[in-house]
Amino acid sequence: MSRARFEPLKFPPLMKLHFRFLLLILSLFAVLLVGMWLHESTDASQTSRLRVNLLEERTALVDRLVELTGDPLRVFASDYSPWDEMMNFVSHPDPDWARVNLDAALTTHRIDAVWVLRPNCTEVHASVREGLTGLRAVPLDLVSLRNLFARDPAPHFFALTDTGLLEVRGAPIRPSDPAAKTPAPAGWLLAARHWDAAYLRQLEILLGGQVEIVAPGVPAGNADAITTDKSLPDWQGRPLRSLRTTVVPSALQRANEDARLDLVILCSFGVIALLAFSIATHAWVVRPLRRLEAGLAQRNTAPLGPLLKSSSEFGNLGRLVEQSFQQEEKLRQIYTAFNAIDDAVFITDTASGCITHANQGATRLLGVEAVTLVGQSLANLKGRPPAATEDGTWLRCADGRFVEVEAREQALPGNAAQKLTVTVARDISGRRREEKQRLRAQRLESLGTLAGGVAHDMNNMLTPVILMLDDLQETGHHPSPDMLATVRTSVRRGATMLRQLLTFGHGFEGERAPLDMEKVIEEISRIVASTFPKSITFETKVAHHLPAVLGDATQIHQVLLNLCVNARDALPAGGTISVSATHLRLDAIAASTWSDAKPGDYVQLDVADNGQGIPPAILDRIFDPFFTTKSADKGTGLGLSTSLGIIRGHGGSIRVYSVPNRGTRFTVLLPTAAAVPVATAPAHPEVFEGGGRTVLVVEDEDSIRDLLQRTLARMSLKVLPARNGIEGLELYQQHRSALSLVITDLHMPGLDGQSIMRAIRAASPQLPILVMSGRIDEPTLASLRTHGMTGLIDKPFGYDVVLAAVRRVLA
Numbered sequence: 001m002s003r004a005r006f007e008p009l010k011f012p013p014l015m016k017l018h019f020r021f022l023l024l025i026l027s028l029f030a031v032l033l034v035g036m037w038l039h040e041s042t043d044a045s046q047t048s049r050l051r052v053n054l055l056e057e058r059t060a061l062v063d064r065l066v067e068l069t070g071d072p073l074r075v076f077a078s079d080y081s082p083w084d085e086m087m088n089f090v091s092h093p094d095p096d097w098a099r100v101n102l103d104a105a106l107t108t109h110r111i112d113a114v115w116v117l118r119p120n121c122t123e124v125h126a127s128v129r130e131g132l133t134g135l136r137a138v139p140l141d142l143v144s145l146r147n148l149f150a151r152d153p154a155p156h157f158f159a160l161t162d163t164g165l166l167e168v169r170g171a172p173i174r175p176s177d178p179a180a181k182t183p184a185p186a187g188w189l190l191a192a193r194h195w196d197a198a199y200l201r202q203l204e205i206l207l208g209g210q211v212e213i214v215a216p217g218v219p220a221g222n223a224d225a226i227t228t229d230k231s232l233p234d235w236q237g238r239p240l241r242s243l244r245t246t247v248v249p250s251a252l253q254r255a256n257e258d259a260r261l262d263l264v265i266l267c268s269f270g271v272i273a274l275l276a277f278s279i280a281t282h283a284w285v286v287r288p289l290r291r292l293e294a295g296l297a298q299r300n301t302a303p304l305g306p307l308l309k310s311s312s313e314f315g316n317l318g319r320l321v322e323q324s325f326q327q328e329e330k331l332r333q334i335y336t337a338f339n340a341i342d343d344a345v346f347i348t349d350t351a352s353g354c355i356t357h358a359n360q361g362a363t364r365l366l367g368v369e370a371v372t373l374v375g376q377s378l379a380n381l382k383g384r385p386p387a388a389t390e391d392g393t394w395l396r397c398a399d400g401r402f403v404e405v406e407a408r409e410q411a412l413p414g415n416a417a418q419k420l421t422v423t424v425a426r427d428i429s430g431r432r433r434e435e436k437q438r439l440r441a442q443r444l445e446s447l448g449t450l451a452g453g454v455a456h457d458m459n460n461m462l463t464p465v466i467l468m469l470d471d472l473q474e475t476g477h478h479p480s481p482d483m484l485a486t487v488r489t490s491v492r493r494g495a496t497m498l499r500q501l502l503t504f505g506h507g508f509e510g511e512r513a514p515l516d517m518e519k520v521i522e523e524i525s526r527i528v529a530s531t532f533p534k535s536i537t538f539e540t541k542v543a544h545h546l547p548a549v550l551g552d553a554t555q556i557h558q559v560l561l562n563l564c565v566n567a568r569d570a571l572p573a574g575g576t577i578s579v580s581a582t583h584l585r586l587d588a589i590a591a592s593t594w595s596d597a598k599p600g601d602y603v604q605l606d607v608a609d610n611g612q613g614i615p616p617a618i619l620d621r622i623f624d625p626f627f628t629t630k631s632a633d634k635g636t637g638l639g640l641s642t643s644l645g646i647i648r649g650h651g652g653s654i655r656v657y658s659v660p661n662r663g664t665r666f667t668v669l670l671p672t673a674a675a676v677p678v679a680t681a682p683a684h685p686e687v688f689e690g691g692g693r694t695v696l697v698v699e700d701e702d703s704i705r706d707l708l709q710r711t712l713a714r715m716s717l718k719v720l721p722a723r724n725g726i727e728g729l730e731l732y733q734q735h736r737s738a739l740s741l742v743i744t745d746l747h748m749p750g751l752d753g754q755s756i757m758r759a760i761r762a763a764s765p766q767l768p769i770l771v772m773s774g775r776i777d778e779p780t781l782a783s784l785r786t787h788g789m790t791g792l793i794d795k796p797f798g799y800d801v802v803l804a805a806v807r808r809v810l811a
Contacts, residue, residue, distance in 0.1 A: 036270070134161065216242055572612075576610050582606075584602045586669075604667060647668055700724055726750060
């Protein structure tokens with residue numbers, strides 16, 4: 001609330017939520033992919049197991065088939081090597097025998113070549129099937145043959161020739177009778193088969209797949225087929241070539257087709273599900289969110305129209321947003337009203353005392369922007385101007401001046417984490433001025449009421465003075481001591497009355513100080529006795545050892561005088577007015593029976609009369625401003641309301657008791673203060689000797705100047721009289737070094753007392769200056785004190801007053 005304008009609530013961008021839904025879709029897609037991967041893994045595992053089984057079966061089949069197709073070589077070698085005629089042929093080669101037995105065996109045993117070797121592995125005979133003349137030579141050299149037969153007497157190996165790959169089997173040539181076997185073979189028999197295309201074609205027919213001869217380590221080309229590699233070793237047992245068979249079994253083909261079909265179905269289902277989810281998300285989530293986003297961005301409920309009619313969760317959310325807009329509008333109105341309050345409103349943290357919010361009224365009052373006040377301690381804004389004379393609350397403005405405010409504090413309901421307090425500060429400086437004007441107006445009203453009595457009493461005081469002067473003029477006799485005492489008493493009584501009326505009329509409001517209520521009542525009784533009709537008896541009764549009251553003397557005088565004037569008006573035919581003062585102590589129960597009273601010690605003032613009383617119908621209205629039952633020329637209705645304000649300002653209370661035709665009693669409670677020390681005047685003035693010191697006296701009235709000169713001369717002082725301010729400054733310049741004191745009148749034509757004092761004070765800061773005046777207002781008195789006035793002598797004054805003032809300065 002400390003900002004100059006209302007800021008709407010801020011929400012996070014809704015696109016973040018869209019991204020979250022996108023992440024959700026991607027997550028679902030990832031789950032789908034994982035499912036597909038698991039499905040594919042399962043199918044792959046099943047296919048792998050099927051492939052392994054088929055591979056094992058295929059490998060066994062190939063091994064068996066190769067073994068079977070190689071049986072003619074094994075049978076030929078096992079049949080012809082243990083043969084006595086073969087032993088004779090090695091020793092005595094016979095071409096005809098070889099043609100009949102060996103060449104014919106090529107066709108009988110379906111082999112392609114036969115070699116007969118001596119024991120040293122040299123060739124005896126070679127028979128080759130027709131068309132394979134390139135196989136005439138043994139595929140191994142002599143050394144390799146010897147090493148071969150030394151390692152394995154019946155070897156089985158493969159060899160590469162110019163015509164292609166040969167499968168070769170060997171056997172030692174021995175006698176047919178096992179008992180006639182010699183320790184060493186009689187020779188060696190080798191039989192070979194050429195693995196040509198026709199043979200491979202035959203294998204393909206038997207195996208039901210593709211058959212080829214490849215080099216060892218050549219990878220298979222078809223990953224979906226069952227591929228077996230049958231190693232074909234050379235004479236040393238090393239892989240020479242591999243017999244590769246490739247076949248695609250129907251079971252494996254069906255498994256692969258089923259897996260691909262499942263994958264297609266799963267992908268299709270996933271795409272359809274994602275598409276349906278995306279459409280549903282857009283219709284059920286994204287579109288409502290966009291409506292909410294538009295409504296929040298525009299701060300308008302128009303985009304929320306369809307949502308407000310829906311019963312879905314987003315419909316409830318839309319209605320909540322609509323309610324938030326309504327609450328926001330209420331908050332804006334409250335915020336506007338908060339800033340429109342003329343009073344300064346501060347919301348503070350109760351624990352720290354720091355301001356959390358401030359309205360524009362605080363800005364207008366203090367001249368500080370509300371946002372600047374946030375974070376400051378409210379206690380630091382409070383202060384007290386040096387010239388303040390009454391208790392109150394002041395706030396320090398930005399320009400350094402202080403504004404008196406009426407502050408009210410109240411705790412705000414809140415959570416336990418932070419407790420807040422609202423403080424409303426109302427500028428009452430204007431009201432103070434109005435109250436002072438009203439007080440003065442009411443005082444002037446009271447003075448007007450008392451004017452007749454004052455004139456009567458003043459005439460009584462002046463009559464002895466005139467008679468004595470006439471008697472002296474006619475007889476020429478010296479006045480008697482009694483006559484002088486009478487004149488002195490009359491003059492002093494008139495001076496005292498004028499001073500009281502002047503003080504009351506001006507309404508000087510100084511600092512509150514302890515007041516002796518007995519003296520206050522005595523002063524009021526003198527005014528009343530001299531101004532009220534003689535048909536009214538005035539009685540006072542003050543308790544012994546009465547505590548003092550902390551208050552403003554002028555205002556307390558005004559309260560008592562207002563109550564006495566009202567009592568006088570209730571006694572048109574005469575009667576009795578009584579004023580009493582007692583000490584009263586209130587406990588909590590007794591204080592609750594009084595308005596604005598707290599437990600403690602009070603001075604109770606009672607002003608009672610036995611007059612007409614107050615009608616019950618208007619008893620509750622007598623303290624209202626401007627309420628009066630008197631005619632317009634006799635009252636304004638401000639007396640009692642003014643008295644009520646003064647009493648409350650002093651922390652007191654007032655109540656009234658009245659019975660028609662029997663009288664009225666006003667009871668006032670005022671809080672007590674420390675006892676007032678009572679100063680006792682000496683019975684005889686002390687003698688003061690000035691010692692011939694020089695005093696400058698500036699006075700435009702000749703009679704006063706002459707008498708004051710003679711009075712000071714009686715104190716052994718040398719006087720320099722001046723008739724005006726200019727003459728006084730001239731005398732000051734001439735005798736500045738000899739002067740011990742300056743006494744000047746305040747109001748003079750031309751150069752007045754203030755100007756004289758400022759001029760002298762600039763040159764002689766330590767020179768005592770006494771100022772005389774018969775009337776002075778509060779601002780002038782404050783100015784004199786600021787510029788160094790040593791003391792004030794009120795006119796009229798006598799010898800004792802002058803003596804006391806001079807002795808206080810010079811002694």
